[in-house]
Amino acid sequence: xxxxxxxxxxxEYLKIAVATALEYRANFVIQVLAMAFNDAFLxxxxxxxxxxxxxxxxxxxxxxxxxxxxLTLAYGIAGVFFGNRSQIPKLIAEGKLDFYLNLPKEELxxxxxxxxxxxxxxxxxxxxxxxxxxxxxxxxxxxxxxVVISTSxxxxxxVLVGSLGxxxxxxxxxxxxxxxxxxxxxxxxxxxxxxxxxxxxxTLIPAGFVTGIxxxxxxxxxxxxxxxxxxxxxxxxxxxxxxxxxxxxxxxSGSMMTARI
Amino acid sequence: xxxAKYSALARISIGNNLVYVKDFFMSSLFIGIILFIFIxxxxxxxxxxxxxxxxxxxxxxxxxxxxxxxxxxxPGRLIEDIGAEVQSGTIAQHLLKPYHYLLxxxxxxxxxxxLRFVMTFIIGALLAFFFVGGIKVTLWSVxxxxxxxxxxxxxxxxxxxAIGVMAFWLEDAESLYLLYQKTIFVxxxxxxxxxxxxxxxxxxxxxxxxxxxxxxxxxxxxxxDVNEAISVVGMQIVWISVLSVIAWALYRFCVKRxxxxxx
Numbered sequence: 001x002x003x004x005x006x007x008x009x010x011x012e013y014l015k016i017a018v019a020t021a022l023e024y025r026a027n028f029v030i031q032v033l034a035m036a037f038n039d040a041f042l043x044x045x046x047x048x049x050x051x052x053x054x055x056x057x058x059x060x061x062x063x064x065x066x067x068x069x070x071l072t073l074a075y076g077i078a079g080v081f082f083g084n085r086s087q088i089p090k091l092i093a094e095g096k097l098d099f100y101l102n103l104p105k106e107e108l109x110x111x112x113x114x115x116x117x118x119x120x121x122x123x124x125x126x127x128x129x130x131x132x133x134x135x136x137x138x139x140x141x142x143x144x145x146x147v148v149i150s151t152s153x154x155x156x157x158x159v160l161v162g163s164l165g166x167x168x169x170x171x172x173x174x175x176x177x178x179x180x181x182x183x184x185x186x187x188x189x190x191x192x193x194x195x196x197x198x199x200x201x202x203t204l205i206p207a208g209f210v211t212g213i214x215x216x217x218x219x220x221x222x223x224x225x226x227x228x229x230x231x232x233x234x235x236x237x238x239x240x241x242x243x244x245x246x247x248x249x250x251x252x253s254g255s256m257m258t259a260r261i
Numbered sequence: 262x263x264x265a266k267y268s269a270l271a272r273i274s275i276g277n278n279l280v281y282v283k284d285f286f287m288s289s290l291f292i293g294i295i296l297f298i299f300i301x302x303x304x305x306x307x308x309x310x311x312x313x314x315x316x317x318x319x320x321x322x323x324x325x326x327x328x329x330x331x332x333x334x335x336p337g338r339l340i341e342d343i344g345a346e347v348q349s350g351t352i353a354q355h356l357l358k359p360y361h362y363l364l365x366x367x368x369x370x371x372x373x374x375x376l377r378f379v380m381t382f383i384i385g386a387l388l389a390f391f392f393v394g395g396i397k398v399t400l401w402s403v404x405x406x407x408x409x410x411x412x413x414x415x416x417x418x419x420x421x422x423a424i425g426v427m428a429f430w431l432e433d434a435e436s437l438y439l440l441y442q443k444t445i446f447v448x449x450x451x452x453x454x455x456x457x458x459x460x461x462x463x464x465x466x467x468x469x470x471x472x473x474x475x476x477x478x479x480x481x482x483x484x485x486d487v488n489e490a491i492s493v494v495g496m497q498i499v500w501i502s503v504l505s506v507i508a509w510a511l512y513r514f515c516v517k518r519x520x521x522x523x524x
Contacts, residue, residue: 027433034436041443045452052457057305119435177287181294192301 009105010081010113017080017116028118035122039072042187043130057191064189065134066218067211070143071187073127074150074210079120082112082155086179088162093170095253108159108244139218146214149233153210156233156240157182163240166247178205186210206236266360267368274372288377289384292330296385299326300392315456320393321483322454327385328479329451332413333442335378336421339370340441343425344434347515356516363422363505363512367415374414402485406478409490412497413478417445419504420474426508429515450476470500 021028050061164171190212201208307319346352428434449471
């Protein structure tokens, strides 16, 4: 159960992911480009929007570009390094967690790292390019710290909604909907949300912490909000681990014999 | 006889989808979230800009978005469905059946698409009523608006069928789906009316067939005009014909290259 052995496992999975990408090179390139174009198209909407309206409650195109750089990097890193989170409800519903439970590695970590998405590489490429365009050199250290924090929120949320499968049987569609909702909510200017909506986005669906608060901190840093951001990230991470482990006690194996090739 | 066969298939598709009420509810919930975001966004815009933007009041804008969302999201991930059948070769199973694959897909998809459209529209309409109230629609324009919406869904299908079959060559249906989806989002006018674009891009986007999937039918519903209605319905039929021919030709080409190695 040592830390080093988990890092080694992580490295092995990454090697497999790279080998797979190299084996299907054309597909990999198409998927990376498709995702980068996908992100660019969405940004085109905001270019057109801000071309006409200039300012949305204090947010301009620049804030939106920083938001997109952060958003795509966080979701991209989550997809590349912890890409199996989307499969959690399916693995639970079909009783396929046995493989992970029988091995001497921390189950949740092992589940998350055992799949990598090629599409998510496109997100990372796009995020880095956009970041290079919109951020000043002095903003980068804080920005990178926010990328780590946002990724943590994204992965924690993925685990939380995935764990619904332990409690509600087949929760694939529910988890997917909440996940997509989180992406949509975190890809809009945080300044448009007021009152109750803002509270929901800083608690139940922490989209505000993924992009809104970090972008506002990059423009106008305050230690109090930075503390809240870090504290909330830790709470969400711990909560996701606890809920997953509690859920695991309710898990019923499908006793399925499969070969992992 | 031919028609009875396809209408039976559409009925079965609707029945199958009614079984998955929870999935339906969830996808409608997602649409609810998206519309909630749009309502927040445009309320801020109208609060700081003007009462009318390019002929749209806040109410018209939200109802426009309810309709474009309902049209664009209701067919589901059809490109990937067709792409998966084309790539895996399971499309061969359909070759033995007494129907044309693309027509079979059309009726089975339209069955569930119309159902999902209605459910999404109801959720969207409730949200729109709650936040911005209703809009004026003349009763006699309703059948023409419904016709245009139906043609929009058909054109959307024709696009996706043609692109789905292209997965035969391009290997990755999901990539194609992402790109088509975002084209409709932006240049089809799903996210906002094309009138808000810079003039040059507005005229380019309005001339492209994507605008007949989302922009024109929704525009017609919130700002009805007889002359525009005639031209929109006419152009929708033209584009459906063009894309159907393309989808049909691509499909024929693809089927000729399918090799079946026994059972």
